Amino acid sequence: GAVVSQHPSRVICKSGTSVKIECRSLDFQATTMFWYRQFPKQSLMLMATSNEGSKATYEQGVEKDKFLINHASLTLSTLTVTSAHPEDSSFYICSARLVRSSYNSPLHFGNGTRLTVT
């Protein structure tokens, strides 16, 4: 149980275009989803916290107009990288918390999306 599906797994796009990444909780409902970014050989950096039905909370230094997050339902959150640039190339990973899960419950992660901007 507790499967998080992330799509696409890989995407290559041209500079200036936008890319949408989907994160779905397949067998549970998630009021909160987290979007992380991972640079090569580095840790996961939290980008934003996505709450169902409300605006996302962005971490300091993350441009909310560039990384648009929508959490329209209890099973789907999307991250749209707008006007992508080569420096946006990275590995993006989403994670989700079950509805009404305890504070000490582990997060469930998607398999990540490798974005390459040419």
Added chain:
Amino acid sequence: AQSVAQPEDQVKVAEGNPLTVKCTYSVSGNPYLFWYVQYPNRGLQFLLKYITGDNLVKGSYGFEAEFNKSQTSFHLKKPSALVSDSALYFCAVRDERTGRRALTFGSGTRLQVQP
């Protein structure tokens, strides 16, 4: 602020030998500590967690971790390493006091188990 340190970028062990991956943390309240493993181009898989109770926690695939409050450490261990354990390991913390729901991750340690 909560933070996690993994002092070793890489750990190499021979198959069958015990392994240890180190982690230290810093929080203002009680820590909730987690270990995750990541295989190439994949998301993170949960291994184990410490919330309260016994300092030695057992998790998936034969891994265990020991919580040491005085040393603020939560080292990951396995008595006998397998080649298939080779992966990237992340320690993470959530501070009970901050109310912050996201995890803060360490920089990761790449484990190489040599046949």
